[in-house]
Each structure stands twice: as C-alpha cells, then as structure tokens.
Amino acid sequence: MPDSIEGLPPLEELDRDGAIRETADRAGVSRSRLLRRGALAAGGLAIGALPVAMSIAQGGGLPKSDVDILNYALTLEYLEAAFYAEAVSKGALKGDAAQFAQVVAQHEAAHVQALQKTLGDKAVKKPSFDFKGTTSDQDKFITTAITLEDTGVAAYEGQVTRIKTPAVLMAAGSILPVEARHAAWIRDIQGAGESPTPAPEAFDPAKSMSEVLDAVKATGFITS
C-alpha cells in the first residue's frame, strides 16, 4: 500500500552507486532497543532546537550514531536542495510548480545549512548530482519531487526512535513535518486532491536507512 502511488516511479528507481551507503553501515550500530536520552526537554523547544544541537555538536558532545544519522539526513537534504536549486535556475517550470520549487528550494537549503552547522567538521561533503533532465520538465519535475519528498518524510520518520540526543530529535522533528507539507503540496499540485492524494494514509510509513538509501541509489541522481 504505502508505495503504490498511481503514476509515480517506484522508489526503487532512484541512485545507483551507493555513495552514501557508508553512512548507513556506520549507523547500523544504533538499533539498540534501550535508548537513554539525556534530555533538556523543555516543552516547545523546536525552533530553538537547531542552535542547541549545534552547540552540542560543536562541543563534540554528539554520540557517533547521531552524527551518522545527521549525515544521512544531510545527504538527503543535499540532494533535495540541489534538485530544487537546479529546477529554479533552469526556469522551465510554470504556475504552482514554479512557486513550489522556489519555496522548497529555500527550505531545503536552510535544512542543509542547519545540518552542516550542527555537524561542523563532521559534515559529509556534498556529492555530485545528475538529475537527468527531471529539473527542466514540468511533469518529470513534479513526479520526482513527489518521490523525493515522500522519501524525506519516511527517512526522517525512520530515524526518530534511533536518535539519542534530545536536541537532535527536536531538530529532526521540526524538519519532518515540513517535508510532509512539501509532499502534500506537490501532490495536490499534481492531482488537485484526487490522485495522488496529498495524504494517502492515516499513518505515514517510515523507512529504514537501507531502504531509503536503496531508493536514492536507484535514482542514479548521485554520481559521486
């Protein structure tokens, strides 16, 4: 059910050289059932969470598994940010899709910046991308954007219970619904509420790191 979205390429068609698989292997460690969180959990700290996470990271205090998860997120955000930046610069989109690309390009760039700052010198480098013409064709752009945003939601959701540092959890938590908003928005642009529906299920499916990385790999978008 989760993946059967009418008219969309299956996730399994995305990345092909496993550029970021290394990150996954390294993070495989943190499957532990017993999580212990040192929390600074003041209730609505989401907006402040990134700076907090940054100060923790800069103090070298992030556990390695959190660093790996953040680098995984950063890689996905690099991909999204580059995709939208290229779409905006090519100027081939029209109407709502053009506006969507502009807004989302800014959001993804902000996510990249925040994650880079949080990771400091532990941040992975930006890969090289080849979007294969999907940024300059309206229909392909929309279809690809839906796949990327749905994947982003599933990816963040899949890591939520594996994050150990509360500030990192709140930071990821503040990005997750934004990816979901993007996904619903572009789906609505495509289908006007019908097909694909902006909110296909009552519970959003999560994906593991390996599932997401396989999907990214299958796109062939990451060239190095």
Add this chain to the structure above:
Amino acid sequence: MNQHDLRPTLDQLDSDGAIREAASRVNGHTRAAFLRRTGAFVGGSLFAAGVVPNLALAASTGDVAILNYALTLEYLEAAFYKEAVAKAALSGETKRFAQVVADHEAAHVDALKQTLGSKAVKKPAFDFKGTTGDQATFEKTAMVLEDTGVKAYLGQAGNIKAEAVLKAAASILPVEARHAAWIANIMRGQPAPAAFEPAATMDEVLQAVKDTGFLSGAASASPGSPVGAQPRMTG
C-alpha cells in the same frame, strides 16, 4: 500573503478546560531534566500496520498523559470532520479533503484508544458553532486545527518515553502536516510557511483549544451534557 491572517480562530477555541487535567498530570514529566526511555517494544512495529503498542505493560504516567492529550485533540478533529461530512455543506476539493481527513482522524482516535485501553479519556462533548456547515469557515477552522495538531505532536516528541509511543506519534505527525498543507493549498495560502516547523507546549495548545469554545464539556464529568445539535458526541 500571510497565512497567519487566516487564523483568527486559534485564539477563539474551548471554554471549560475539560482536558486541562491531562496537562497538569503530564507537566511534571515534561519538565524533567533527564528522560530515560525504555524501549520495551518490538522494533519496527508501526501503529499503522495494526501493531498497536500495548501500554498495559510498560506505560509510564507521562506517556499515558501525553497519549490522552493526543487522544483529546484527535477526538476534537475526528468529531469536527465527521460533523462536516454529515452536514454535507462542503463542495469541490474541500469536500474531498473533509472525507479523507475524517477517515484519518477516526483512525487516529481508534489507534490511541486501543493503545490506552482502559486508561483512555472519554470523548468530550463538542459544539463546533456552525463551522462545519459553511465552506469558508470550515476551511479556516480546519487549517487551525491541523496546524495545531502538528505543533502539539511536535511539542511532545522530546517528552515521550516509550519507543513504541514515539514511533506511533511520529507516524501521525507528518499526516497532520499533510492535512495542514493540503487545506492551505486549497485556500491558496502557504502550504509550507517555514523551513522549520514550530512546536507548541501542552499549555499553549490547550489554551488554544479552550479558546475555540468547541469543547462544551467533558462527557465523563457532565452526565447532563448539552443537548441539541450534537449527535453522539459522548463516549
């Protein structure tokens, strides 16, 4: 345009603090400086898959209070959309939105009730004050409710102790966000107004809910609940 212009009702919601009790019970926990999570649940099991975590074994008081807080918000949303669908005053994509979202919110209620078992709070009585019978008012109200839902779940992410509960909440959070973006797009507003979603504390959310005036009384506490236009609004 500014989406906030479309949110007059956020500060106009609830009147008797029916669910404040849940808040006061959880506050001691939410402020805790050190949280420890026991993940005594099956990894990878998701609410959605019909594997609802059973809290009977491991629920902490804090998680129960958070789940009841979520359940109360979901009761409100589910009742709102159900009434809107029943009144059938909506048209076009808005009608479709109400139908789809009504199903989702009902599923959230079911899942939370199953999770809580005998600890689930009763459904309050609601009075939606005509917002379900008018297209424009419905849209505005739906956006407020969905945005509030997103902020509410996000605000509890750091407070939940049990891994299975966190997973469940994490699977609902993006759905609320999808609803929020969908209705905003229908209204030609801003489906994704910021790069980082703001959270709200339980106090903030409950105040906002209270200010709507939609909560007309707790079913469990008011045997002689309001009469009138609420079909089956009690437990």
